Amino acid sequence: MTELEHRTPEQEWNAWGTADGASPVPEEMRTLIEQGLGVVRRDTPSVDRSAVRVGESRLPDEVRSALVAIVGDDGVRTDDDARLLHAGGKSTPDLLRRRAGDADSAPDAVVLPGSHEQVCELLARCAEHRVAVVPFGGGTSVVGGVEPERGGFASVIALDLRLLDGLVDLDAESQTATLQAGLRGPEAEELLAGHGFTLGHFPQSFEHASIGGFAATRSSGQASAGYGRFDAMVVRLRVATPTGELDLGRAPASAAGPDLRQLFLGSEGALGIITEVTVRVHPKPQEVESAAWSFPDFATGAKALRVLAQEGALPTVARLSDELETMINLATAHEVGGGEQSGGCLMITRYEGSRIAVRARVEQLLSESGGTSLGAAPAEKWDHGRYHGPYLRDALLDVNALVETLETASTWSRLEETCNAVREALTESLQAQGTPPLVMCHISHVYPTGASLYFTIACGRGDEPVSQWRQAKRAAGDAISRSGATITHHHAVGLDHREWLTDEIGELGVAVLRAVKSTVDPSGVLNPGKLIP
């Protein structure tokens, strides 16, 4: 197993990422939200660490001893600092609660297994002692996926997988790599680069999210046009459950019954803990080219993406901002991209390695579809800031604004209708609450039959910002569900989308999930409350 040189630092307890990455909101953006949205100038910083109420650890001694017997003393942490760092994910409501000093829901302990076998043993012991287990990778969930819910059990632990950080195997001929679940995005890339390969999975959470998390939530990266979604990269999965283990996937494709890998991909820790993933990898591209395009409107740009996806002539990255997102990016150009164009919709394209060969055909199709080339600069600016969005959100939370995102996917024929329905639902809900929002949208994942829609919402912060957002989110979720789109394209279900899952998969679909859970986790200790309604 190859050793890591650069370890990803832990995130801040009250913000995305690390202090190094944070920066105050640019003054022109602050002015924009004050003038555009009527946000009153007021600083709304986080409380200090000393003012945080971390719930007391309630781990019984006998349980602690049982866990220590498996992972050693260092592997069971019950100090407040460790528990605070595992008190939840990174959605805006998560951050708002912790910024206000509320970490009551912190887990009773943080447990750090060092091997697949230890995970298996821990799960068996937790089932026996009826201790809830919340798997924890990078802690980047924005849907409540790592919320330490007790689910009726007396204790809850966060099972932090960070020590599972090895490259177990690299099969250069088959272009597959077996990665342990705790590896963070940059760590996995470092290990693969040592052999000349890349995974090609770069979601906005890349700098902190983990391989196991990508698998457990069906993540999709910014380069999905070129490398595909994470679930589509997975050849093999190793899963620990309280009743035993699963090792699924013996071939690139199979007709040996249902594809059970697809039951554990997206299982969000509720059906097992993914400890190892064998994924397809690619030779690390030597060359990269970027190009930005402008389209007169969102519908024309979306149609151009459809033409590319249906012909199968796609860049590695293809994303299209709607008119408002394009305008805001322009107005705050030094921060989040933008360029020379005025008005219209910005499309970013990027070609890596062998994809460069299709660039001429892609650009012919984009031109024929009404696009105008803007050169490389705006696309390079986007690339420079591609992981910065969540930091900007934190900066805005400091200045009396509320910012959050949500996403869906639909077929091409229903995409515009879905987009409008969600935008209207959000606008109506927040307007009614006295905080008219900006609702921006982009397409960043395309398929022959449809695409994703990613919304960014900014508005003034109300008196009760958590319930303010919950109300808007419910309106958006209802609109998505009514329009027949999926409740989530790549953020997963967690707690926040659970109420719409029955709409999506039906009563019988939910019953099937429950039956699977009863089989692998009869005591129900695995990530209680997540995923299954």
Add this chain to the structure above:
Amino acid sequence: MTELEHRTPEQEWNAWGTADGASPVPEEMRTLIEQGLGVVRRDTPSVDRSAVRVGESRLPDEVRSALVAIVGDDGVRTDDDARLLHAGGKSTPDLLRRRAGDADSAPDAVVLPGSHEQVCELLARCAEHRVAVVPFGGGTSVVGGVEPERGGFASVIALDLRLLDGLVDLDAESQTATLQAGLRGPEAEELLAGHGFTLGHFPQSFEHASIGGFAATRSSGQASAGYGRFDAMVVRLRVATPTGELDLGRAPASAAGPDLRQLFLGSEGALGIITEVTVRVHPKPQEVESAAWSFPDFATGAKALRVLAQEGALPTVARLSDELETMINLATAHEVGGGEQSGGCLMITRYEGSRIAVRARVEQLLSESGGTSLGAAPAEKWDHGRYHGPYLRDALLDVNALVETLETASTWSRLEETCNAVREALTESLQAQGTPPLVMCHISHVYPTGASLYFTIACGRGDEPVSQWRQAKRAAGDAISRSGATITHHHAVGLDHREWLTDEIGELGVAVLRAVKSTVDPSGVLNPGKLIP
């Protein structure tokens, strides 16, 4: 719903396909097997229809009435002719039994629902009356998937879906079509062609197999390099079960938990009856180009296919025969392809529509990988005979030979080892039985991480040909399982691969399948004995 003009005729009871397609074995091939394999010249024809023992129908009157109440009198057939046509699939053992006059296992009735709703009602009634239900599409299973097993129930019916033959919806913008499950391959293509589209799914069983069968067995077609496997084409599934229905798939991709479509794709009628499938379709290609290539040996040709798959530069069809298959094809060239080359391995490529654009790059890679162009003729000959293989098998069964096929898939790094292990196991088993075989192999489905291996076995017929083959098949299956490859790449599990499923998905994987079955089919009437060990 568009109406069909050309209906697919029913297959013969004792052979593949229709009498029109059959032809006697070419004399040079008969000579070849006599000289090469020491097969004694002897005619071994099927018995006449009049000599067939069709088991008596044991459908109780009250069950018959209950079923007639749903589908009408015409929808419940208990005559011997109808039941004989549903007495099993088309594996060599299936045919050997029926050719010997044995149709004891014929179902008690053939029931023909006309709608999804009728399927739901029938399943509820059958569960209530404890009648086993074997879903029947084209009846082309070669793994015992449509064997009328009673599974401990007093009665068994074949649920023939042929009346579900509509194009329910065509979304030209999203390039999706919703097809009913009973449509045969050519029927689906006829309906789609009316709108300018093709499905692009052309397995060897194409002329008779059904859309529902493709989905239920994870079929893969000869053009999988261009259009993908059938399971990868599916956007949405409608499934009827005794406890209710499922309608799965709202978007091209989703992170809303496990992908339950993947639990019903490949479920082989054991978890529900697929009644409708929404699939990705493609504009019908206007142009087609074919090209054959020769490689010095199988390993060199396989490596060339790997290079294509890993770069993503693939023709629509890409298949490579090993040395022996190439030689046999040449020796019987007018029948099954072949061409001018001598020795080496034949590769067939075919480019449809937009794939023609990658031809130059593909051919550059094939040349660099040691290939020699043979021009279009051998590839066009292959295309001409692409659905003829099973007819040739029947002709060989008439002349004292035994012919059967089996298949697997593995990673590129283990492909050669798997191929050798299977070839040796088959050769050893059949040699030990006094019938030394020819074992031919080809690669016809390629992926970035691996490929399929398809074996054709020919030898003299022993005294007990069914058990002769069973013994060889067991040796091959054990070799596949030991080598870590999948027990089936596209033939499904049925009865014949059931014993290896536990090796493939583990005890817990099997327990998960059983839990799902208990939820959707608590009485266990759905296709008893298939899939789940």
